[in-house]
Amino acid sequence: MGNPENLTTLKSAHISIGEVRMAIESIGGKLPSLIQEVQKQSKDISGFGNVLGEFIGSVNDDQLKSSQITNDFINGDGVEIHEVMIAGEKAKTSLELLMEIRNKTIDMYRELTRMSI
Secondary structure, three states: OOOHHHHHHHHHHHHHHHHHHHHHHHHHHHHHHHHHHHHHHHHHOOOHHHHHHHHHHHHHHHHHHHHHHHHHHHOOOOOOHHHHHHHHHHHHHHHHHHHHHHHHHHHHHHHHHHOOO
C-alpha cells in the first residue's frame, strides 16, 4: 500500500481539485449573463457604420424579394400584379434613398477634407 503521507497529500489534492471544479462551475453559470451584458452594451453603441450596414442589408433584401415576386408572377405561382408593382416600387425607393445617403456622405467627406485645421 501507500505511505500515509502520500495518502494525506492525495486527499488534499482531491479537495483542491474539487474546490477548483466548483469555482469553474460557478463561473460557467455566470458566463452566459456576462456575454449577454457585453452584447447589449455593444448594441447600445451603434455608430453610423452599423446603421448604414443594416440599411444596405435591408435594401438588398428588398431587391431580392422584388426579384423573387417577379419570378413567381412570371411562373404563374399565384402572385398578383399589384404585389409585383408594390415590391418593385419599394425596392426602387429604398435603393434611391441609399444612393442619396451615399451622395450626401461623399459630399460631407469632401467638405471635411477641404477644411483647414
